[in-house]
Amino acid sequence: MQILVGIKWVPNTSNVRFDPKTGALIREGVPSIVNPHDLDAVEFALDLRDRYGGEVNALSMAPPSAIEGLEQVLGMGVDSAILVSDRIYGGADTLATSYVLAHAVKRISNQRGKLDLVIFGQETIDSSTAHIAAQTASWLDLPYLYYVRSVEIKENGFIAVERWLEDEKTIYDLPLPAVLGVAMKSREPRPVRLIYKIRAKAEKPIEIVTNEILKLNPNCVGLKGSPTWVSKIDYTPEVKRKREVFMDPDAGKAAKWLMQKYADEDINLIGGAHR
Amino acid sequence: MSTEHSTPNASPSTNRFDAIVVGAGPAGSSASFTLARKGFKVLMIDRGRRAGTKNMYGGRVYSEPLEAIFPSLRKDAPVHRWVKAERLSFVSDEGLTSIEYRGGESKSFTTYLPELVNWMRAKAEEAGALVATEVRVDRLVVEKEKVIGVQAGPDTVYADTVIDAEGVNRLLLEGAWQMNVPRQEDLAIGLKETIKLDAERVNQRFGLEDEGMAWILLGSVTRYIPGGAFVYTNRDSVSIGLVLFLSHAVKRTNGHISRLLEDFRLHPKLKHLWRDGELLEYSAKLVPEYWRGFMPRRLSGAGLLVVGDAAGVLLNNGMTIRGVDLAAYSGYLAAETFTKAHAEGDFTSEMLSAYGRRVEESFIGRELRKHNGLEYIRRNPHFFDQYPRLVNSGLGRIFNIGLESPTIWKALRGAQKDVGPDAWTAIKDMYKIGRTL
Numbered sequence: 121m122q123i124l125v126g127i128k129w130v131p132n133t134s135n136v137r138f139d140p141k142t143g144a145l146i147r148e149g150v151p152s153i154v155n156p157h158d159l160d161a162v163e164f165a166l167d168l169r170d171r172y173g174g175e176v177n178a179l180s181m182a183p184p185s186a187i188e189g190l191e192q193v194l195g196m197g198v199d200s201a202i203l204v205s206d207r208i209y210g211g212a213d214t215l216a217t218s219y220v221l222a223h224a225v226k227r228i229s230n231q232r233g234k235l236d237l238v239i240f241g242q243e244t245i246d247s248s249t250a251h252i253a254a255q256t257a258s259w260l261d262l263p264y265l266y267y268v269r270s271v272e273i274k275e276n277g278f279i280a281v282e283r284w285l286e287d288e289k290t291i292y293d294l295p296l297p298a299v300l301g302v303a304m305k306s307r308e309p310r311p312v313r314l315i316y317k318i319r320a321k322a323e324k325p326i327e328i329v330t331n332e333i334l335k336l337n338p339n340c341v342g343l344k345g346s347p348t349w350v351s352k353i354d355y356t357p358e359v360k361r362k363r364e365v366f367m368d369p370d371a372g373k374a375a376k377w378l379m380q381k382y383a384d385e386d387i388n389l390i391g392g393a394h395r
Numbered sequence: 396m397s398t399e400h401s402t403p404n405a406s407p408s409t410n411r412f413d414a415i416v417v418g419a420g421p422a423g424s425s426a427s428f429t430l431a432r433k434g435f436k437v438l439m440i441d442r443g444r445r446a447g448t449k450n451m452y453g454g455r456v457y458s459e460p461l462e463a464i465f466p467s468l469r470k471d472a473p474v475h476r477w478v479k480a481e482r483l484s485f486v487s488d489e490g491l492t493s494i495e496y497r498g499g500e501s502k503s504f505t506t507y508l509p510e511l512v513n514w515m516r517a518k519a520e521e522a523g524a525l526v527a528t529e530v531r532v533d534r535l536v537v538e539k540e541k542v543i544g545v546q547a548g549p550d551t552v553y554a555d556t557v558i559d560a561e562g563v564n565r566l567l568l569e570g571a572w573q574m575n576v577p578r579q580e581d582l583a584i585g586l587k588e589t590i591k592l593d594a595e596r597v598n599q600r601f602g603l604e605d606e607g608m609a610w611i612l613l614g615s616v617t618r619y620i621p622g623g624a625f626v627y628t629n630r631d632s633v634s635i636g637l638v639l640f641l642s643h644a645v646k647r648t649n650g651h652i653s654r655l656l657e658d659f660r661l662h663p664k665l666k667h668l669w670r671d672g673e674l675l676e677y678s679a680k681l682v683p684e685y686w687r688g689f690m691p692r693r694l695s696g697a698g699l700l701v702v703g704d705a706a707g708v709l710l711n712n713g714m715t716i717r718g719v720d721l722a723a724y725s726g727y728l729a730a731e732t733f734t735k736a737h738a739e740g741d742f743t744s745e746m747l748s749a750y751g752r753r754v755e756e757s758f759i760g761r762e763l764r765k766h767n768g769l770e771y772i773r774r775n776p777h778f779f780d781q782y783p784r785l786v787n788s789g790l791g792r793i794f795n796i797g798l799e800s801p802t803i804w805k806a807l808r809g810a811q812k813d814v815g816p817d818a819w820t821a822i823k824d825m826y827k828i829g830r831t832l
């Protein structure tokens with residue numbers, strides 16, 4: 121199988137703080153990481169390769185610093201990586217991003233003569249839109265499924281795809297090539313291996329693709345190609361904690377104390393239990 | 396149709412190196428840089444996401460040993476502030492007494508260790524070392540008592556010599572040499588917080604003009620537990636922390652040890668210094684405290700050189716902690732030893748034992764031996780308890796004048812009766828300190 125996995129290089133939002141005055145993200149000193157849900161997608165793809173053979177390549181649109189993240193997934197065993205990187209791609213919303221990615225996918229598919237699956241993580245931790253996989257599929261006019269948990273190859277170029285919603289599990293037959301969004305936390309990404317990391321560093325299997333190569337219309341990419349604007353970020357004010365601790369080991373007393381506190385604060389528990 | 400995807404054949408070029416360095420801290424990065432610069436094929440491995448992420452310290456680095464290894468240090472290292480102010484304080488319930496020295500020249504600087512280590516890593520990589528991060532080495536591979544490589548997960552990679560720079564928590568070495576775990580008495584525990592504060596405030600509050608301050612405090616700041624507290628000024632933050640002798644800390648703290656650091660941060664006489672600052676991070680780590688106890692009997696074996704904290708080359712005399720520069724220099728000496736061994740094609744334990752002698756004969760060995768007598772001070776808890784109180788109580792009597800001031804002798808005698816050790820002990824201690832210094 122020829123598989124391509126999308127990788128986003130994101131600020132580690134568990135560390136991100138907002139400027140309370142401007143509402144803007146404080147990026148300074150916040151290290152970037154591979155979007156954790158993309159690692160699920162990498163694991164998903166590597167598992168397919170383990171079972172069916174073939175190749176897994178990573179694709180990312182990002183500034184050059186993302187090489188570090190690509191080295192991480194190469195360390196997990198991905199065969200090679202393509203970094204689509206150009207100043208004019210900066211400031212892109214999901215439309216402009218998927219536009220560039222779709223063209224990169226086409227180019228890779230033409231180069232390799234074959235592409236079976238394009239796999240993305242469910243969403244990203246820095247924006248959580250979950251747009252990219254769907255939009256890329258639309259640009260490419262390929263079938264698309266999300267919340268995917270597993271894939272089996274069937275005969276005659278079809279795959280059986282298992283998708284879970286909250287209360288149902290559906291199995292689809294999909295023709296290849298196709299685009300998939302992997303359900304987040306559905307996989308345990310494998311650790312980086314020394315041998316793969318050495319190979320990533322020694323052979324540098326990362327191709328950098330600029331717009332000189334892709335030749336996309338500058339009006340369709342980056343900030344110019346992005347109709348979405350963040351008009352305002354609302355800041356939920358911090359709730360001052362009262363730092364009260366009930367120290368008695370008697371659970372019954374503790375529960376009573378807690379319920380009384382709720383009552384004092386006029387907090388309505390589900391069903392108004394304390395009333 | 397299942398086809399097992401095969402591991403990329405660990406080709407000879409990717410599974411054999413001249414030297415493998417485990418740990419990309421100050422010791423490992425210096426060794427790798429020195430070796431790569433000489434044209435050796437070096438692999439440096441660290442388990443951190445990137446070099447530097449796993450390294451922590453207090454805040455000040457002595458530059459001269461580093462400059463001998465990295466000639467461009469003064470030009471492009473990530474220095475925050477050159478230290479030109481040194482302060483020592485005795486803190487107790489009775490008060491706070493400080494001694495401060497300000498000089499013109501500076502031979503040490505403050506920085507964030509992750510930044511410095513990443514800079515060293517970059518130098519090593521530029522020189523041609525291959526750096527593999529996010530990989531934990533599980534074991535040194537030993538064959539016929541010779542270390543022949545390292546194993547990480549399913550992979551084994553080979554080298555003529557492995558340089559063990561894994562730091563104070565030397566699990567690999569313990570495994571390879573069947574060593575005992577270190578004793579509590581030989582270790583200290585370090586706790587640190589970094590508090591963001593804009594450069595202007597740092598300057599104002601510590602009376603600085605973009606230069607740095609290194610400040611050691613003894614006494615109630617550790618709840619009188621043997622050890623000390625430190626404050627280092629960075630470019631736009633301060634690092635505050637504690638280093639406590641582990642055996643005492645274990646006995647005398649109940650509850651989480653981080654509470655002690657909280658107390659220090661909230662100390663009524665100190666907290667204004669970092670008021671309105673933002674707490675950026677908390678970290679904790681062990682320090683090899685008593686090198687005579689911690690240092691392994693030998694620093695090398697066949698195919699193996701041990702450097703940095705793992706080798707116990709760290710000096711803490713209460714006023715100065717020198718870990719980074721000594722670690723780096725030991726890495727450098729290991730690289731020099733390897734060079735010689737390579738020229739002779741001989742990596743036996745006899746050949747590599749030259750490294751231990753180099754360490755002993757260098758300033759590292761001399762420094763460590765010089766500060767031997769400090770052991771006495773360290774093992775006497777009243778140096779961290781009664782003496783700080785004595786100083787403050789005595790000065791309190793001298794400065795807090797009512798109608799009539801006491802003679803200095805009376806003030807000290809009164810203080811000694813109040814809080815100090817008995818006179819005989821005090822005389823003995825003073826004599827010992829005099830001799831040590």
Ligand SMILES: Cc1cc2nc3c(=O)[nH]c(=O)nc-3n(C[C@H](O)[C@H](O)[C@H](O)COP(=O)(O)OP(=O)(O)OC[C@H]3O[C@@H](n4cnc5c(N)ncnc54)[C@H](O)[C@@H]3O)c2cc1C
Nearest residue numbers: 418420421422442452453454455532562585703704718719
């Ligand atoms: C609170 C505190 C304050 C200090 N203050 C100062 C100070 O002000 N000035 C000073 O000079 N020194 C100070 N030190 C000492 C200094 O931090 C150390 O001496 C120095 O970091 C030692 O460097 P090293 O390279 O030997 O080890 P480390 O810095 O500990 O580096 C070891 C590296 O090995 C890696 N590693 C370990 N095991 C493995 C494995 N199995 N596989 C892969 N990688 C592995 C780790 O990830 C780490 O990066 C302080 C220490 C503490 C704890």
